[in-house]
Amino acid sequence: MTKAFENLELWWITGAQLLYGGETVKIVDAHSKTMVDGLNDGGIIPVNVVYKGTANSSDEVEALMKAADSDGKCIGVITWMHTFSPAKMWIKGLQALHKPLLHFHTQYNAEIPWKDIDMDFMNLNQSAHGDIEFGHICARMRIRRKVVVGHWKSPEAQRSIAVWSRVAAAVADAKKTRCLMFGMNMNNVSVTDGDRVEFEQRLGYHVDYYPVSSLMEYYRKVSEADAEALVEEYRKSYGVRIGESGEKLYWEKVKNSAKAELAIRRVLKDEGATAFTTNFDDLGRADIDAPGFLGFDQIPGLASQRLMEEGIGFGAEGDWKTACLYRSLWVMSQGMPEGCSFLEDYTINFAGERSSILQSHMLEVCPLIASGRPELEVHFLGIGIRKQQTARLVFTSKPGPGIKATVVDLGNRFRLITQEVECIEPEPMPKLPVASALWIPQPSFEIGAGAWILAGGTHHSAFSYDISPEYWDDFAEMTGIEHVHIDRNTTLEGFRKELRTNEVYYLLNKSLQ
Ligand code: MN
Numbered sequence: 001m002t003k004a005f006e007n008l009e010l011w012w013i014t015g016a017q018l019l020y021g022g023e024t025v026k027i028v029d030a031h032s033k034t035m036v037d038g039l040n041d042g043g044i045i046p047v048n049v050v051y052k053g054t055a056n057s058s059d060e061v062e063a064l065m066k067a068a069d070s071d072g073k074c075i076g077v078i079t080w081m082h083t084f085s086p087a088k089m090w091i092k093g094l095q096a097l098h099k100p101l102l103h104f105h106t107q108y109n110a111e112i113p114w115k116d117i118d119m120d121f122m123n124l125n126q127s128a129h130g131d132i133e134f135g136h137i138c139a140r141m142r143i144r145r146k147v148v149v150g151h152w153k154s155p156e157a158q159r160s161i162a163v164w165s166r167v168a169a170a171v172a173d174a175k176k177t178r179c180l181m182f183g184m185n186m187n188n189v190s191v192t193d194g195d196r197v198e199f200e201q202r203l204g205y206h207v208d209y210y211p212v213s214s215l216m217e218y219y220r221k222v223s224e225a226d227a228e229a230l231v232e233e234y235r236k237s238y239g240v241r242i243g244e245s246g247e248k249l250y251w252e253k254v255k256n257s258a259k260a261e262l263a264i265r266r267v268l269k270d271e272g273a274t275a276f277t278t279n280f281d282d283l284g285r286a287d288i289d290a291p292g293f294l295g296f297d298q299i300p301g302l303a304s305q306r307l308m309e310e311g312i313g314f315g316a317e318g319d320w321k322t323a324c325l326y327r328s329l330w331v332m333s334q335g336m337p338e339g340c341s342f343l344e345d346y347t348i349n350f351a352g353e354r355s356s357i358l359q360s361h362m363l364e365v366c367p368l369i370a371s372g373r374p375e376l377e378v379h380f381l382g383i384g385i386r387k388q389q390t391a392r393l394v395f396t397s398k399p400g401p402g403i404k405a406t407v408v409d410l411g412n413r414f415r416l417i418t419q420e421v422e423c424i425e426p427e428p429m430p431k432l433p434v435a436s437a438l439w440i441p442q443p444s445f446e447i448g449a450g451a452w453i454l455a456g457g458t459h460h461s462a463f464s465y466d467i468s469p470e471y472w473d474d475f476a477e478m479t480g481i482e483h484v485h486i487d488r489n490t491t492l493e494g495f496r497k498e499l500r501t502n503e504v505y506y507l508l509n510k511s512l513q
Contacts, residue, residue, distance in 0.1 A: 183282030185318025194409030275313025280384030301363025339368030
């Protein structure tokens with residue numbers, strides 16, 4: 001089991017009734033235990049599944065669902081109807097549950113024993129019957145849920161539950177996530193703005209402003225010894241490449257970056273925050289040469305890179321939505337091999353079928369996606385209030401397929417937009433010493449970029465090599481937000497129709513507003 005998920009639980013509830021007698025329920029109980037053990041022993045689902053018994057009446061269902069809803073470890077409920085569990089007995093329980101629900105349409109027995117099957121066998125193996133009844137009440141009540149169909153020993157079914165469990169962990173984490181904005185979002189930018197009250201109500205993330213002046217107090221108090229110790233860690237972790245800044249300025253800038261990292265770390269810890277944003281126009285006092293100057297001497301890009309690597313959500317230019325989304329992406333993909341990052345659409349490369357978009361930020365790209373060991377470099381950065389020699393990790397990212405994601409505020413709802421991209425090797429860019437990726441949006445640059453723009457997507461995104469679209473679809477279902485996905489089958493005509501249809505759906509569906 002992935003250590004990151006070890007304190008979490010999924011509750012398994014088996015639906016039954018007493019019509020078939022107590023003995024039958026006892027057998028079902030034993031079957032359920034075996035099935036739950038099978039899921040836990042399969043090594044695919046990263047969260048422990050806990051068997052909570054059979055529910056045989058409305059009162060029992062309601063009690064279990066209320067317990068699941070208030071339990072601190074429980075991040076979601078898996079239901080399976082062994083028998084015909086008359087589904088009106090699930091109404092009150094489903095009303096009481098506000099956590100993710102997975103309906104597992106499975107059966108203890110795999111193949112029918114043709115020679116021996118009799119009515120007793122049928123009564124013990126009738127989820128084809130019971131799960132359909134349960135499915136109806138969920139549909140009737142508009143319960144958001146995932147339906148997984150397959151035998152419980154099937155790796156495919158277990159993988160689908162694993163996806164859902166990772167997303168449920170991220171959704172539970174989102175409710176505990178506090179994002180600090182060091183400064184506001186950048187003036188005049190529309191896409192990084194939005195309704196933070198609705199954001200918390202719908203997705204759980206709490207977003208607060210944090211005064212840069214208070215951050216600077218932390219910065220001022222970082223000791224030389226602590227900063228030097230962190231610089232030593234940098235030396236061990238990265239290639240040291242001293243360029244045009246010269247050695248003295250290089251180490252000065254790296255040390256100040258270490259101080260900034262320690263200051264941000266300490267604020268996040270003291271404030272209980274797991275995500276943050278920065279704004280390159282707000283780094284403390286404006287005049288770096290003024291007496292008693294208290295401010296970052298450079299954009300804290302190196303700190304952002306390193307904190308992202310540890311799963312701290314990050315958004316540049318005050319982009320709190322992407323910062324929070326990155327945090328969730330990191331949580332759901334913990335332990336996966338290829339990595340994730342905050343990225344930004346920067347420059348187009350028009351080159352026929354290889355037309356692509358260069359992804360970078362000024363500095364803030366997460367080393368988890370690096371194709372090799374990052375180099376620690378210091379170069380002049382002429383953007384933002386500081387315009388100084390600035391430390392950063394430089395690398396290119398791995399080639400291969402991935403998914404970019406963003407969430408935007410459309411006024412009456414949040415829209416999650418995801419897109420398959422193909423990362424390719426860039427040509428060497430000796431005059432652009434920043435971390436970057438280069439990708440072709442799918443199904444092609446023209447359609448992919450066009451669809452993204454039609455959907456109102458951001459130039460910022462949370463990117464991953466590891467997760468499939470199923471993760472984001474589960475995320476949208478759990479949180480009740482819109483999800484549009486752009487992939488190899490997308491056409492602009494079809495996509496435009498989907499956006500129009502969704503507009504009507506979300507206007508009419510008050511429960512999702
Ligand atoms: Mn940006």
